[in-house]
Amino acid sequence: MISRPPTVGFDLDMTLIDSRPGIHACYLALAERTGTYIDADLAITRLGPPLEEELRHWFPAADVPAVADVYRAMYPSIAIAATPALPGAHEAIEAVRAAGGRAVVVTAKYEPNAKLHLTHLGIEPDAVIGNLWAEAKAEALREHAASVYVGDHTGDVRGARAAGALSVTVATGPCDADELRAAGADVVLAGLGEFPEWLSAYLEAAPEAVDAPRA
CATH class of the missing domain: 1.10.150 (DNA polymerase; domain 1)
Known part of the structure; x- marks a missing residue:
């Protein structure tokens, strides 16, 4: 465990x-x-x-x-009102919580507007950090000791790598699965609907990997 x-x-x-x-x-x-x-x-x-x-x-x-x-x-x-949650978004946050973990949002979006989106949709992460893109996201990921980072863009892969975190990607944005793999993503999911099952399997198979970001 x-x-x-x-x-x-x-x-x-x-x-x-x-x-x-x-x-x-x-x-x-x-x-x-x-x-x-x-x-x-x-x-x-x-x-x-x-x-x-x-x-x-x-x-x-x-x-x-x-x-x-x-x-x-x-x-x-x-x-804000025009923007829906993607399928599986609430469940993904809940899966992290069910595992006893913390969920943090790290985004390039202007932080006040990012928080408005999450509040409007009833998505409640433990922290929201905005105004960070690609490798700069590593600053917040390290600060919060994130061992996994989930994103949809090759820039998110670079951010995870820079933080020493596992790069989990979803093919729901501008980058398709092949592009995400080519960028070095560790995991490519079709969408967040697959995330809870993946997280459960990951924690069972490699528990030591979630203790802290990789060096």
């Missing part, structure tokens, strides 16, 4: 929530407000990296910080 309960980190967009409808609506509203064309259909196929990376496709670099502030201010009234 495990010598101490596991801490599991989760990404947010396209891992726990389907943020495409809300982000799509927010980009359309931003385009109308700024008078700048944004292909919202294209933008939501590239979710994962920080907002500023997407905005650089549509706005001069010097304008991006101010435009990002406008987007984030508009976001709560446009995107």
Whole structure:
């Protein structure tokens, strides 16, 4: 049996929530407000990296910080109610708790808006850390001693690797299963619906692996 309960980190967009409808609506509203064309259909196929990376496709670099502030201010009234949980999201958090562990959300999303999503959907992790992308996610994963990180993007794989955590991925975002495997994911699931069974088997088969992040 495990010598101490596991801490599991989760990404947010396209891992726990389907943020495409809300982000799509927010980009359309931003385009109308700024008078700048944004292909919202294209933008939501590239979710994962920080907002500023997407905005650089549509706005001069010097304008991006101010435009990002406008987007984030508009976001709560446009995107929160439009965004559903992905299938299995609640059950995945509950599976970690049932194992006696802690669930933390580590995301590139602006932290206040990430918390609004989770509150609206009734998803209650033990901690939420925002504004971290790819390898930078390792900072929070190490701080919380996460031995597993669950995400949907190759950037999430890099974050898990940098933290010495097991990289568990779900093929529900912009990166398909082959791309996630090629990036070095340890586990590729079709979606979070498969996570509770995987976690149970993992804890039974390799209990020592969840004690702490790998060196």
